[in-house]
Amino acid sequence: MRQILQPAIDLAEKGFPVSEIASYCWKKNAHALQAPGNPHGKDLLIDGQAPDHGQVFCNPFLADTFKELAELGKRGFYEGRVAKAVVDVIQSNGGVMDLEDLKSHATEEVKPIVTNYKGLNVWEIPPNGQGITALLALNILENFNLKEMGHNTAHYLHVLIEAVKVSFADTLWYCADPEKVAVPTTKLLSKPYARDRSKLIDLQRATAKYNQGNPFPVGSDTVYFTVVDTQGNACSFINSNYMGFGTGLVPDGCGFTLQNRGANFSLQPGHPNCLAPRKRPYHTIIPALATDADSGELLCSFGVMGGFMQPQGHVQVLLNMLEFGMNPQQALDVPRFCVEYDRKVDAWLVSLEDGIPQNITEALIAKGHRVVAPVTGHNRSMFGRGQIITKGDWWRHWRILPSSSNVFWAGSDPRADGCALGY
Structure with a gap:
């Protein structure tokens, strides 16, 4: 795991020049990070502003999060310091998620x-x-x-x-x-x-x-890449916070925002995609x-x-x-x-x-x-x-x-x- 995450750790610690369209989207959604009720949103800004095209952005808090993942694996996110920071920022904004909710997270391997x-x-x-x-x-x-x-x-x-x-x-x-x-x-x-x-x-x-x-x-901000090796093995990979920076909420000392995928639930009673406990929304x-x-x-x-x-x-x-x-x-x-x-x-x-x-x-x-x-x-x-x-x-x-x-x-x-x- 450390070998996989080390390049990302290096980028987060040493910084990287922000590309043109990333800068455009960052500025377009910066208001979510700058909101008064989001004290740690500044961690994803430079002097309170979204980075310009070509400006070097460093994210030492994200590097620390990746180091914990490298050492502890899944427990480095769903338990411990990072989990507590996630729950704290959610509950301080009126959410109900607790540490047990995060700890009980399970990954499911599905058939396409x-x-x-x-x-x-x-x-x-x-x-x-x-x-x-x-x-x-x-x-x-x-x-x-x-x-x-x-x-x-x-x-x-x-x-x-x-x-x-x-x-x-x-x-x-x-x-x-x-x-x-x-x-x-x-x-x-x-x-x-x-x-x-x-x-x-x-x-x-x-x-x-x-x-x-x-x-x-x-x-519905999403990242996609695909890799194919010389043997014809392929990886098609996608990940997203949704709606730009998602909720825009940044847990203390973690270097990332929380997604808002729950926005895709229906609130119509009886709808198959209606909001319910331990249920996944339309994705x-x-x-x-x-x-x-x-x-x-x-x-x-x-x-x-x-x-x-x-x-x-x-x-x-x-x-x-x-x-x-x-x-x-x-x-x-x-x-x-x-x-x-x-x-x-x-x-x-x-x-x-x-x-x-x-x-x-x-x-x-x-x-x-x-x-x-x-x-x-x-x-x-x-x-x-x-x-x-x-x-x-x-x-x-x-x-x-x-x-x-x-x-x-x-x-x-x-x-x-x-x-x-x-x-």
Whole structure:
């Protein structure tokens, strides 16, 4: 454990130059650290302010936390000094978590869920994670000839947007902690169910609201990276505080903020995702892998950060490769859309990234979509920030010609501070 954590300890102690987009996001959310009721928020600031691009930031308290983890393992976080600091800051702000709650934390190893899209198996984290949203959307979209529509045409974007809306209608209801409620994952991912749901999509008009379906027979700041070794073993990893700095609360002497994932619970009585003790909320972070459905061979390891944008990003990026033959970097570079439900106006909003032509925007508005466009500059991070590694160039001619090599291809999203590196 010490060997694994030592590079992070060195960075925290010696400092690192803050990258451009990290600085932008830090400043955007600094108010949470600067709040009067957050006395230790200053630990993640420099002279009370978020660091500038290129400014060196040191985090000695986080280094101390990592050292305790290296020495004590899990007990170094869920018991002892760090645990007490976490509980103290929560209780001082009206929370009810106690030391016994932290000590009783348990990790569960889960089996990924999968769907087959035209011979490619796409693997996602199961509920309570929202990976099922991406798989639902792919199953629905399999019922349309997307390539014939053309990439990012109004017709293509309309169908994808509606498929995402249908998928969210299901998962925002059914996706919950499977230890507490019955989540019909298998039935939701069945191809007949997807065919039925695809029939709800009006090819000419946007639908204002979709209800969750009945799969039973009648009677959201995130960090993602991926690594693939020379043997083809892959790691698809994601982690998040949620909502920028999460709660913004910093435990004394620990060097980190507390997340606020509980915000994704429903407070509606009877809802499968309703808040309850020892229950996990609907969770947005979803690392993913894709394999050949016949051979089981790894094809790509990928992820797209960005809260509720994540399953939408997975779908758009995968289709860019599968349907339109884009390499990983091209698949990440092209403009994207983001669908989100605005409770203030009780309607779905569709944001379009700079680069989608004005005539496409106008055509989507004509179909009844509420459109925000163009989204430019650093605000483009709302469309997710992805990373991809593929083994071979299977995306050139999927299911037509075999991959011509085992060369690894990688792409890193221009909307984030990231890069693709060989080692």
